[in-house]
Amino acid sequence: MTDVLLDGCLALCLPLLAWLVLRTESLSQAVVLFVAFGLLSALGWARLDAPDIALVEAAVGTGLTGALLMHTLSWTEETPPDVRARARRRPWALLATAALTLLLGWAVLALPADSPGLGPEVEARREDSGVKHPVTAVLLNFRGYDTLLEIAVLLVAALGARAVNPRSERASSDAAKDPLTGELFRMMTPALLLVAGYLVWVGDHGPGGAFQAGAILAGGGVVAILTSRMGTPRMSSLRVRWALLTGPLLFIGVGVAPLLSGRRLLELPEKLAGTLIFIVEMALTVTIAMVLLMFFPGTRPSRAGRGGER
Amino acid sequence: MSPLELLSAAFLLAGAAFCLAGTVGVLRFPDVYCRLHALTKVDNLGLGLVVAGLALQSASWATALKLFLVWLFVLISSAFTCQLIARAALRRGAVPSGGRREP
């Protein structure tokens, strides 16, 4: 009974919150509401027995995205007023939303109510995949090719983001000397590394994996960037490029290597599969962390700083 | 209900009450510094109580330890976040209101 109440509440709150996010006139409020929305949906994932997703959602979908959007607002405030969000009343919007929801809901309710999906198939072949956690098995082995392309997506986004904002800005050097944040990093860095390593390792048999770990690592880095302790990693640095690209290269190598022995792309030998997946995941963790960091182009120099710059 | 469960329930309820109080504080307090105060101090306490309540119910020590770690990390991060936000506010010239609500 309480379960249904909780689920119902959550299921109702999510769209309402989403509506609010879009209705709010103030952009910063909207972003804050969006973060709240993300956390609430992470709760939803957890309720649906999807702890992997809850983790990623909380860390990446909400944490990093929220930070990114918040960070952007500090720039787009300068947008001329005519492009600003205008809360125009659109009576058709509500109507359209309702109609669309009904239409889609009709289809959703017509779906079979108790399909196991591909669960049994995954279960049957899980032994052969080299990992015990079914989600990791799907992600890195059964559908590893998706993941390979997804890494390409990340690289492209990082490349694009760096291409348009190539400067790696740090507001002021005195911020870097701030004892408080220095202390924070001294405390956090080992913990972050530990947690990230743990998440990759645990991904073998439980919720966790490269994305979660990469997100954790990136979280630390983002705080460093936002507090001006660190510049955004730059593509011009060879070390950054190696950190970014070792993972993909390794992944491609592991994917292509089976071809040499007459196997198919990404057809990992059963005995080695677990080890190979672990190595690739370790390397990908670094890649993912780097990519996520590259999304943050540093803090905006304060107005006074900008004045001095010119 | 065993005493342990009762205790756990009490912790959880108290934690929830603190969290509620913290939220009310964020909504009602007049300036950014007071709100930070409500957010960090009260919520941390609330979370601690919730963690304690859950730890009492947990099956193993390992789980209890993980719960405790969660609290610890939140404590650290909220302390720093609070500090950072307050400093940013100060730099932008937000003046403590001295307890009065702005009109």
Next chain:
Amino acid sequence: MTSVAALMVWPVILPLLGAVLALLVGRPGVRLVAGVASVATLMASSMLAWEVAHQGVLHQSIGGWGAPLGIEWRADGLAALMLLTIALVGPLISVHALDHFGDREDREFLPLWLFVWCALNALVLSADAFNLYVTLELTTLAAVALIAVRRDLPGLDAGLRYLLFALPGSLCYLLGIALLYGAHATLDVGTLAQRVQPGPVTWVAAGLVTVGLCLKTPLFPLHVWLPPTYTGAPTPVTALLSALISKGSFYVLLRLWLEVFAPVMDAQVGQLLGVLGAAAVLWGSALALNQTQLKRVVAYSSVAQIGYMFLVFPMATSGARAGAIYLVVSHAAAKASMFVAVGNIHQAVGITALGGVQGLAHRMPFTFLAMALGGISLIGIPPSGGFIAKWLLLNEAIGTRQWWWGLVLLVGSLMAAAYVFRILRGSFLPLPPGVTVRSIPLGNELAPLALALIALVLGLVPWFPLDLLAIGASR
């Protein structure tokens, strides 16, 4: 598995590897790496096409897991033809881009283009509905980055516009796929084709997939983003967008529609798509006629040409399929050559208005020859790939007793002739005084010509692509 099926790996992996290595080597070697990767991918694509032509449809299960669990690749004649098109048209555009961009953009353009190439090849080969989503997204994001690569205001605006239309498109597609997965517990296109039944799930899913892909392609009336995006993007990128990237989503739509949805959908839906296509032809052509900027004329022409492709849906015969694909391929070559030629003109005289072509026919003969040949293909006059496509569609329209689509084709051709010759005829006028013509590197003049010649050759030996297309065609 046979080593032949392993050939499918390389058209996807080589550009990906090339992109990663190009990023890694950075400034000094990026051109070299990209060049090697391009040649290698071209060879891989040709070899695969050759094998398909001789051995028929090829399959491969990635990772060896097999259909419902793993991801399947399928290379039929259509896929082989698309691979060849991408491998011929794309590098020619990128050759033009090399001179168009500076050193800095090169380092970003080349890896991004290789990512686009990888994504498109992956898209063409994939037989997995979700994998198609990932390839679509990879294409989109790489395209956005390419559009904005010059980081000027028009480019950024164009990139954002494209992103914010393409994203909901992908999401609609994904929701449709989610519904299909919910109903049939598979993502494999072939298996889905066997399992779909008429019913609300299929209808709504088909609607979502169609709307999503139409947003990305785009089909009238969802085309509003196209003209500003095509105009704002750097010209080589516009060429890529129009010639190849927009074809990716159309390809997916064609595949899913003909293989999965058409048998269980009401014929009226096909008619609706046809009506929208016809509207796109007329509306796009009419607007192209009213533009004063050279690039906008060519951009609006894309709206119209995409409209033709949608005429396949009401007819839904193998002949119409061949016609639509023929149009996809010849339009890729012809439109790329037009855009690249426009880029040359802009580079030479710095004028973007339609009148800028005045007197240039003799200064830039290859560019204008390319423009003329490309234009002929757009109109659909022989000898050109465009004519073959139009001919096939026209025959199907008559054969299926839907002569009104034939009428649309013919009227559209006349309108196309009007806007193409509007560009061309100005070039015969004498050069206006005060205009200086900067010289263009020979490579930049030859790139559009080579593209136009592809369109021409498509009109001269249509039996080869048509034979190839017939391999693995379902009906």
Next chain:
Amino acid sequence: MTNTWLPLSVLLSSLLPGLIIFLLAEEQRRTRTLLNLLAAVTKLVLTGVMAWGVYQGRQYETRLTFFPKADLVLRADSFSLLFITLSAVLWFVTTIYAVGYLEGTDHRSRFFGFFSLCVASTMGIALAGNLLTFFLFYEMLTLSTYPLVIHRGTPEALRAGNVYLRYTLTGATLLLAGVALLYSLAGAVEFTERGALSAVAAHRTELIVAFVLLIGGLGVKTALVPLHGWLPVAMVAPAPVSALLHAVAVVKAGAFGITRIIYDVYGVYLVHDLGVMQPLAMVAAVTILYGSVRALQQGDLKKRLAYSTVSQVAYIVLGVSIFGTASTIGGLVHLVHQGVMKITLFFCAGNYAEELHVHRVSELRGVGRRMPLTTAAFTVGALGMIGIPPVAGFITKWYLGIGALEAHQPWLVVVLLTSSLLNAGYFLPIVYSAWFQAPREEWKPSPRRWEIGLLLLLPTVATAVLSLAAGLFAGAELSPLGWTRLLTEREFRP
């Protein structure tokens, strides 16, 4: 025994030089001229060989795969040879003429490139062995003539180009629709003597619709009223272009196409049976009269010749759309006769314009003393157009008249006579004033300049001689008339 190379070679003998000429620099005058002449001579020789072979009953066919189920066919039959020989001969003389005419002007590489493409397309049209192939070359012809029409690059030329395109592309669209309709009925209809559609003769409605579309499409280039509007406007093109357009390439391609449709696609019996012949004959008759009347009103020499073309080409259509051998012979032979005579007239007009800057009819007074050979050639052409023996035009009208009577359509004789009177009305005054009126001041024959350059004069005289010869030796076996009779007898063999 079938020769597969010759038809293709005939086509390539102008296509390849055309493509090479594009690549030549403007200054490479000698190379270009040499190439042009070499190509023209090659084509003449090849055509001669092929004509002799066909006369001996040999087969010439090049077949290339196009679609999986339809080939590109180039085949030399007796009808195509009629047209090819005409084109090859006239191309040769026009090339010489054009070299002289364009001496020292801009963009000659472009001109001669498209000129060769234009001839190549005409060759393709003539050799096409099925409807699809015919259509491909027909469209190529449109594209390659457009740059010739707007060659001068003046706003007026561009406007003319627009009109030209509007008409021809609309025509092409109609033609395409017709071709596609027939294709869906009967495949890539091979041109066959006495028709290729007997298998689908039951689809009367479709066949009639297709016929109307095809004739509508071809009628544009043929300049049948009311589709003739482009022809007078296209007069802005340089004289050799006009000559070629009127005598060989464009207008003739249309007339040739109509003949092919009636005799080798539908078959004359089927067309007769469908009841579409009579309306076509009426359209032709109207065109003949309308063209003549309009020609009478023109003060501009080239415009007058243009309207005369409208009227003269309709003779061909009239001939083939009357059911009967004699009229068909008249129509087909006029394909050749009109070409030779009209090209003579255009050469003359070009000579007058080039040498004396005379464009209007009224300015031709006394020109005969200044340019006697040109004027003599003009006179031959004009008399031929009117139909006065022994010039070739007489043969045409004679056979047409007999054909009309054979077909029991005496009203057509009235049309022919009226038109001849009108022809005389607009040609004879020119001839008269050119010879017998006092020359204008500035034309006093000077010792330095008599007549005009040889490159312009020789082709003019040559074609005039040909016009006369075709009439004088009409009885010979290999004369146009003899060839046409052979052809017609096969078509009407039951």
Next chain:
Amino acid sequence: MNPWALYALSGVALFSVGLVGLFSHQHVVKRILASNITGSGVLLVLVALARRMSSGPPDPVPHALVLTGIVVSVSSTALGVALARRMARLQAEATHLPEHEPRSDGEGP
């Protein structure tokens, strides 16, 4: 009603809210937010569909798909935000310093 159906309907509603929002707002940030919401809706539907059997573990395939989906949506958000930021900056420079051509990309990546 089954819990999965509740969440699936909620996801569908999110999708609709986001999609309509995407096309009814002008501001870039709002539109990016809307597209994120749309994406969340789709992913929620997928995860809900994985939980349709009341007993046993959920279907892991949609979970993997959703993980991929989240990464893709973060990537596109980041790219969109990067473009928006650059645009805002160029516009700001154009309004603040009209006499200067905003040319500040001295440093390559």
